[in-house]
Amino acid sequence: MNTSAKSVRFDDNSMWVDLSDGRILAVPLAWFPRLLHAAPEQRLKFEISQNGLHWDELDEDISIAGLLSGTGDLTRAEQQAA
Numbered sequence: 001m002n003t004s005a006k007s008v009r010f011d012d013n014s015m016w017v018d019l020s021d022g023r024i025l026a027v028p029l030a031w032f033p034r035l036l037h038a039a040p041e042q043r044l045k046f047e048i049s050q051n052g053l054h055w056d057e058l059d060e061d062i063s064i065a066g067l068l069s070g071t072g073d074l075t076r077a078e079q080q081a082a
Helices: 062-068 075-081
Strands: 005-008 014-019 024-028 052-055 060-065
Touching: 005 052, 014 062, 024 062, 052 062, 060 062
Parallel strands: none
Antiparallel strands: 005 014, 014 024, 052 060
């Protein structure tokens, strides 16, 4: 069974993701600069899919597998590797 997100909420410093298996993840917003610098109302415009979270307006995609493995934003790492 794949673990998926059921809901997402934010506080000043973290994103909280409720998972289908009952776990709750608290992830620092600092891991995702687009979310960190977004307006609160922009953060709330997300879509939940079977595999992750998507913010169309912010061009941000976060996989649940990545969150579970502790992976933050890979944008800079990809740019440095090129």
